Amino acid sequence: xxxxxxxxxxxxxxxxxxxxxxxxxxxxxxxxxxxxxxxxxxxxxxxxxxxxxxxxxxxxxxxxxxxxxxxxxxxxxxxxxxxxxxxxxxxxxxxxxxxxxxxxxxxxxxxxxxxxxxxxxxxxxxxxxxxxxxxxxxxxxxxxxxxxxxxxxxxxxxxxxxxxxxxxxxxxxxxxxxxxxxxxxxxxxxxxxxxxxxxxxxxxxxxxxxxxxxxxxxxxxxxxxxxxxxxxxxxxxxxxxxxxxxxxxxxxxxxxxxxxxxxxxxxxxxxxxxxxxxxxxxxxxxxxxxxxxxxxxxxxxxxxxxxxxxxxxxxxxxxxxxxxxxxxxxxxxxxxxxxxxxxxxxxxxxxxxxxxxxxxxxxxxxxxxxxxxxxxxxxxxxxxxxxxxxxxxxxxxxxxxxxxxxxxxxxxxxxxxxxxxxxxxxxxxxxxxxxxxxxxxxxxxxxxxxxxxxxxxxxxxxxxxxxxxxxxxxxxxxxxxxxxxxxxxxxxxxxxxxxxxxxxxxxxxxxxxxxxxxxxxxxxxxxxxxxxxxxxxxxxxxxxxxxxxxxx
Amino acid sequence: xxxxxxxxxxxxxxxxxxxxxxxxxxxxxxxxxxxxxxxxxxxxxxxxxxxxxxxxxxxxxxxxxxxxxxxxxxxxxxxxxxxxxxxxxxxxxxxxxxxxxxxxxxxxxxxxxxxxxxxxxxxxxxxxxxxxxxxxxxxxxxxxxxxxxxxxxxxxxxxxxxxxxxxxxxxxxxxxxxxxxxxxxxxxxxxxxxxxxxxxxxxxxxxxxxxxxxxxxxxxxxxxxxxxxxxxxxxxxxxxxxxxxxxxxxxxxxxxxxxx
Numbered sequence: 001x002x003x004x005x006x007x008x009x010x011x012x013x014x015x016x017x018x019x020x021x022x023x024x025x026x027x028x029x030x031x032x033x034x035x036x037x038x039x040x041x042x043x044x045x046x047x048x049x050x051x052x053x054x055x056x057x058x059x060x061x062x063x064x065x066x067x068x069x070x071x072x073x074x075x076x077x078x079x080x081x082x083x084x085x086x087x088x089x090x091x092x093x094x095x096x097x098x099x100x101x102x103x104x105x106x107x108x109x110x111x112x113x114x115x116x117x118x119x120x121x122x123x124x125x126x127x128x129x130x131x132x133x134x135x136x137x138x139x140x141x142x143x144x145x146x147x148x149x150x151x152x153x154x155x156x157x158x159x160x161x162x163x164x165x166x167x168x169x170x171x172x173x174x175x176x177x178x179x180x181x182x183x184x185x186x187x188x189x190x191x192x193x194x195x196x197x198x199x200x201x202x203x204x205x206x207x208x209x210x211x212x213x214x215x216x217x218x219x220x221x222x223x224x225x226x227x228x229x230x231x232x233x234x235x236x237x238x239x240x241x242x243x244x245x246x247x248x249x250x251x252x253x254x255x256x257x258x259x260x261x262x263x264x265x266x267x268x269x270x271x272x273x274x275x276x277x278x279x280x281x282x283x284x285x286x287x288x289x290x291x292x293x294x295x296x297x298x299x300x301x302x303x304x305x306x307x308x309x310x311x312x313x314x315x316x317x318x319x320x321x322x323x324x325x326x327x328x329x330x331x332x333x334x335x336x337x338x339x340x341x342x343x344x345x346x347x348x349x350x351x352x353x354x355x356x357x358x359x360x361x362x363x364x365x366x367x368x369x370x371x372x373x374x375x376x377x378x379x380x381x382x383x384x385x386x387x388x389x390x391x392x393x394x395x396x397x398x399x400x401x402x403x404x405x406x407x408x409x410x411x412x413x414x415x416x417x418x419x420x421x422x423x424x425x426x427x428x429x430x431x432x433x434x435x436x437x438x439x440x441x442x443x444x445x446x447x448x449x450x451x452x453x454x455x456x457x458x459x460x461x462x463x464x465x466x467x468x469x470x471x472x473x474x475x476x477x478x479x480x481x482x483x484x485x486x487x488x489x490x491x492x493x494x495x496x497x498x499x500x501x502x503x504x505x506x507x508x509x510x511x512x513x514x515x516x517x518x519x520x521x522x523x524x525x526x527x528x529x530x531x532x533x534x535x536x537x538x539x540x541x542x543x544x545x546x547x548x549x550x551x552x
Numbered sequence: 553x554x555x556x557x558x559x560x561x562x563x564x565x566x567x568x569x570x571x572x573x574x575x576x577x578x579x580x581x582x583x584x585x586x587x588x589x590x591x592x593x594x595x596x597x598x599x600x601x602x603x604x605x606x607x608x609x610x611x612x613x614x615x616x617x618x619x620x621x622x623x624x625x626x627x628x629x630x631x632x633x634x635x636x637x638x639x640x641x642x643x644x645x646x647x648x649x650x651x652x653x654x655x656x657x658x659x660x661x662x663x664x665x666x667x668x669x670x671x672x673x674x675x676x677x678x679x680x681x682x683x684x685x686x687x688x689x690x691x692x693x694x695x696x697x698x699x700x701x702x703x704x705x706x707x708x709x710x711x712x713x714x715x716x717x718x719x720x721x722x723x724x725x726x727x728x729x730x731x732x733x734x735x736x737x738x739x740x741x742x743x744x745x746x747x748x749x750x751x752x753x754x755x756x757x758x759x760x761x762x763x764x765x766x767x768x769x770x771x772x773x774x775x776x777x778x779x780x781x782x783x784x785x786x787x788x789x790x791x792x793x794x795x796x797x798x799x800x801x802x803x804x805x806x807x808x809x810x811x812x
Binding site: 254348395397403405409410 | 587589594610612613615621651678681682713714716719721724725729765776777
């Protein structure tokens with residue numbers, strides 16, 4: 001079913017409502033193989049037709065396999081690329097011009113497991129990697145691609161490597177294992193005394209209870225599972241401007257600094273803000289994800305950071321709205337707008353806007369030509385979706401690091417209150433919040449009952465705030481979470497489940513969404529917030545929001 | 553906690569002077585906050601002994617008034633003003649509102665907007681701003697000082713039983729920046745345990761140990777920001793401060809003295 005859903009999703013064949021939670025079962029896979037083959041043939045035909053239709057508008061990169069950048073491919077990365085996706089096409093803009101990837105440390109397998117940075121930061125996937133691409137790689141390589149490296153491309157390193165069930169979180173949700181020491185450590189290696197204790201309630205990955213890799217192992221380690229973030233548009237992510245301060249405006253704690261320069265940093269990179277700069281992130285990622293033996297050379301770090309700093313990614317073509325970068329169109333759309341946009345700017349205002357859309361798509365004429373009128377109607381929907389994002393108020397409640405920072409609980413605000421950074425929709429700095437994506441009772445959980453067949457995919461932890469500290473402001477003293485987020489770094493109760501928000505760009509190219517991949521589609525993302533905050537969106541508001549998000 | 557305090561309130565009369573007297577009428581009480589929605593931003597209210605008090609409105613992070621939290625009771629310490637009621641509430645001005653740390657899910661009232669309640673002063677709409685913060689940021693007390701820089705004390709005020717929060721970031725930054733101006737500066741941290749005399753005559757004291765926790769946290773924060781640990785001296789007093797019902801919120805305090 002998962003494979004079928006893959007192709008349904010790829011061709012945009014409706015929203016999947018199937019919750020596939022059981023690990024892969026090879027025997028069941030075998031029984032289904034013939035049926036799947038027939039389905040693949042049918043779906044493949046649809047896929048071909050879709051691709052052909054898009055090819056007239058989009059300079060997509062040849063065959064499906066060439067979408068994937070394997071380490072050491074040695075190809076030239078053009079200055080501008082377009083990649084088809086179910087919502088149209090993503091644009092990649094490489095502002096430094098064509099890059100010869102041969103010998104480039106971002107593209108070469110510089111570690112011991114065959115991976116390169118590009119393995120999890122694929123141009124076709126907005127410099128992230130989608131779950132669909134992971135499944136495609138599994139199918140094309142029989143699971144031999146270094147993407148599936150045991151260290152973190154598997155639910156736990158000691159599971160059988162060739163069994164897709166061992167990689168279920170990557171294949172189903174696009175999640176990479178992130179393993180962190182417990183208790184947390186400062187940059188100098190000294191231990192932090194956490195404000196809470198942590199227990200494993202359940203873990204179908206078995207990694208957190210594993211004698212070698214778990215919380216009770218010789219080197220106590222906690223494993224959480226997160227989506228790879230975009231390695232693009234990073235001038236926004238790293239800008240230390242509006243709101244940057246020696247003490248963090250969300251909790252009063254000391255802000256991180258660049259270890260080389262001493263300058264304050266945005267702390268907006270990675271789900272838990274554990275790395276302060278692109279340079280330290282490159283070093284850390286090389287050691288963990290790429291399993292580099294020894295140290296990266298300074299020149300390698302320079303080249304990786306330089307490349308990451310010059311790449312922009314955003315949707316450039318939309319299946320219904322057509323070109324997103326036409327003259328007179330919304331100024332925020334397309335990768336070139338990102339390349340020229342101002343950084344460190346709060347956009348939650350009517351002077352700069354988070355995503356400046358202009359008025360060009362607000363009221364478009366009807367021409368009598370069906371195709372043109374359909375395009376115009378979709379463009380109007382996108383414009384309305386922006387206004388829902390920007391102006392539609394609702395009660396934001398019990399969201400740590402937003403309700404606690406001077407707005408009160410609840411606060412009558414809009415999406416752009418939290419997602420306020422100009423051009424990306426992140427927070428301007430110190431972007432971790434608990435919007436409920438990983439903490440119960442809001443995080444997506446499989447139903448448990450005698451009649452349910454699903455099993456929980458993600459581990460569940462019970463965190464208890466110690467009696468010597470105040471309880472979590474909105475969740476109390478005992479919190480159940482799938483990922484403690486920032487708290488795994490800070491050790492603070494109020495940081496439990498707080499996740500640094502991601503960019504709202506290139507969304508159509510990199511499903512699923514949220515740090516734990518719990519929203520398979522943009523519609524599920526919207527539905528999550530509708531439930532979480534009792535927003536009571538109308539069906540039209542939801543459709544408009546999805547259309548808007550799919551153009552970013 | 554809330555039920556106990558309500559029971560106490562029923563037994564003990566309000567001790568504050570009556571409105572119109574020589575001294576301002578103060579009310580200090582613990583109660584649930586209430587949200588009164590309006591056509592623009594919501595008002596924050598609280599009820600005590602059959603009266604409804606207006607605390608403030610939602611604006612943005614630049615406001616002096618931090619709205620409290622539903623899901624928590626709050627300690628309200630204010631002076632009854634003679635201004636017209638807002639959102640149906642007697643205006644407390646000035647007012648200090650401190651959420652209590654423990655959850656109380658009975659504090660959950662959101663009243664819908666009705667035409668008779670409007671907000672006369674709404675510098676910030678509920679959605680995006682017009683391009684500026686609702687209020688000008690408070691001016692720094694030290695930014696314009698010229699050398700030589702002398703000893704200077706800074707007071708940091710807290711919510712009941714709480715440690716440093718986000719709203720302290722600006723003040724900590726000012727202390728840090730001032731200390732950075734003085735080569736070899738020393739920081740003397742003196743922390744207290746607060747207490748408030750409520751209008752029902754009872755005294756609400758902070759938990760034992762909070763003064764030590766505050767002193768240690770402040771020291772850790774400055775060390776984390778780059779101040780040498782050896783330059784910081786911390787003391788604390790675990791006996792609650794005396795409370796008389798007049799600006800008792802000032803007793804929930806840490807004083808940081810920066811010395812050359």
